[in-house]
Amino acid sequence: MIQYLHISAQKQSNMEQSSDKVWYAMRATYGRNISAKHYADSIGIITYIPMHYIVKRLGGGKVQRKYVPVIRDLIFVYATKDEVKNLKRVIPYLQYITRPLNNRNIPIIVPEQEMRKFIDVTLSENRELIYLQPNELNIGKGTKVRVHGGELDGYEGYFIKIKGKRNKRVVISFDSVIAVAIEVNPDFIEVIKS
Numbered sequence: 001m002i003q004y005l006h007i008s009a010q011k012q013s014n015m016e017q018s019s020d021k022v023w024y025a026m027r028a029t030y031g032r033n034i035s036a037k038h039y040a041d042s043i044g045i046i047t048y049i050p051m052h053y054i055v056k057r058l059g060g061g062k063v064q065r066k067y068v069p070v071i072r073d074l075i076f077v078y079a080t081k082d083e084v085k086n087l088k089r090v091i092p093y094l095q096y097i098t099r100p101l102n103n104r105n106i107p108i109i110v111p112e113q114e115m116r117k118f119i120d121v122t123l124s125e126n127r128e129l130i131y132l133q134p135n136e137l138n139i140g141k142g143t144k145v146r147v148h149g150g151e152l153d154g155y156e157g158y159f160i161k162i163k164g165k166r167n168k169r170v171v172i173s174f175d176s177v178i179a180v181a182i183e184v185n186p187d188f189i190e191v192i193k194s
Contacts, residue, residue, distance in 0.1 A: 025096075071133065143160075148188050159191075
């Protein structure tokens, strides 16, 4: 069951029609990204939260499988600048994720094509994904690669060893907000010479 992830065909069509809308990387503090998503969805703003299943042990030895956000506060919002400002007025705990530029902090905007790749990768149910925050990763130790073939055809990333995993994986980083490590058949990997 994919809940909170599905972007309907109607919303996808709206994404293609609105050239002034962009993907903002945002935080909804104190783990309130699901409630922020519900509100945004109710007023027609497209959002995306990467989710995954976890297994939680309860008292008495019971095990519960829960579907939770990959990163507690993370939410991506597809909207115009004015729509995001209005959304932030209604949801005061919704904040931009920023990066420094010319002594100012500017909101991180994820390019449309990169966001579509991220959604495609994270919606794939038939693979083990490892989510990493940029500070958990040393891309400099990896080899830049391009994937040819399979469902990741055309993706570029870094081939690196992830601590605690047996095989090397391709890590695709999405605008310094989040990275995803994916196991890829080595036959599909081309080293990109710099």
